[in-house]
Amino acid sequence: MALIELKGISKIYRLGSEDVVALDNINLSIEKGEFVSIIGPSGSGKSTLMHILGCLESPTRGDYYLEGVNIRDFSDSQLAYIRNKKIGFVFQNYNLLPQFNVLNNVALPLIYSGYDRKTRERMALSALESANLTNRHRHRPSELSGGERQRVAIARALVNQPSLILADEPTGNLDQRVGREIISLFARLNRENGVTIVLVTHDLNVAHSARRIVRILDGSIIEDRENRGEST
């Protein structure tokens, strides 16, 4: 059973009287433990695809099976549960809460899973360890470097041990060296912890660290291939 199975997914936005097709009949299957890059120019529909994969948005047509379950008719609360337990997001601009310290930022998803404070802290500490950020727990995000902030965001994505991590241009705001570190962190998490990673990027170098590359253009998948050997 595939972790993710998209069947005939389309997303059409209505802009005034015009219909804009963001995604057109996407079929995609991602197995558990894969590391997939989705690559395409801006406006190609890759962000929309990621939002649909992350249950932030529902498709206009088509079926989305997550761990074999069709989530098309899921309620708001059920989708929130999936985002909370099954999916971890990593964004280009980190999206940390400025008023919270590192530990509380990482523990944020756990609040909605109903864990008590002690458990949340313990889980957050262990997630921070996986993300290679073992000090600075009490710092605010504004006191950290870009690379450190992205590690906090990755720890937050990991904290509930999700089946899937969705990373949207995670290196977009980082310089090359730090970006490479972040990408190798993803690779290590995928290799050692078996976390499934879907990485959306327009940067070919970044895309090539994945083992599978899906190329998208004008809302359609135009290439889907294994990536052997080539690296950054």
Added chain:
Amino acid sequence: MNLLELFKTALQSSLLNKWRTFLTTLGIVIGVYSVVILVSLGEGARVYFAELFSGMGSNLLIVLPGKKDTKGGAPHPMINTVRKLSISDMEFLKKRGRTFEAVNGLIMGGGNVKYSNRQRDLMIIGTNETFSYIHNMPVESGQFISSEDITSRKKVVVIGHTVLKELFQNENPLGKQLSVAGGRFTVIGVMQSKGQSLGIDLDDMVYIPLTVAMDIFNQEGLTRITVKSSSASNVDATIEEITDLLKKAHGGNEDFTIISQKDMLSTFDKIAATMQLVILGIASISLLVGGIGIMNIMLVTVKEKTREIGIRIAVGARRIDILIQFLIESVTISLIGGIVGLLLGVITILIFNSLVPDFKVQFTPWIFMLSFGFSVGVGIIFGVFPARRAANMNPIDALRYE
């Protein structure tokens, strides 16, 4: 997340903008403050009057000379002075009354009282033997004026506690000779201490037989006649009976006024009801203004936290979680205002009570509940709209918001 943690987070969030929170809550502070003050004042007045009336004795009717509410029509041309209430009126009531158990006549006047070289100007009350019973004012030592003292016009006097203290300096006064308005009187009793009522020291008085007092003051009319009805349910019947009897005695004229404690209480209740309306007006206006302030600031907060809302939804917050988060925040702001208002009110009352010892403003437990309820209510009512706006946000737009 449990409620306590939500409150803690909301509190931290409101403390990030101390001034903003303070200014926002000002309306609530003023609203709750005025409610606390006015309700406590009203409650204090109620308790004060209730104590006053119960101190007077129960089921009492006071008959005063002269008609107070003349309902139209000119006075009788022959009667151009008010007919006085006389001792014979009193005796007539006593003889014929069936619905009441005691009748008391009373005459008051100022006068000088002297013992050895100490003297004092005070209130002299001429009355008969029923006074002590009717007004629930027993003697502490000795005895009260008896009916025999009245008929034989004995020069005896019963003194109040202040008189005992000031003139006799707590030596035993019984049997001593006291000069009252120039005459020599024998002290036969001391009243129990009653304290102050409506600013009058009830202990700074002396009581002498009614007949003797009328001679001293050279008066034919009584200041008032007090009638004690046999039971609370009989009060209305007693009013009717007194009216009938006195009209008979006065040749058909209703030239007197009967006041019941119920009348006095209902007058007070009318004042209290008016006051309550004023309270309600002030409170609702300031709470409305406060509520609008909270709504306004919550809309700003929701806008500022747009991205936070997006993040929370992305990591698994349900819409209801977002709704509750912002509702709790508005309730917290409102509650801060309520607590500040309540504290200011309590402090004001404590200061007032220490400055004016006679009149105690009352704390009632429900004033705390009331201010709590008001603030939470305002927080919820005016927080729903901003909170719904937050909960219904599109997470993708929210995450992109700069």
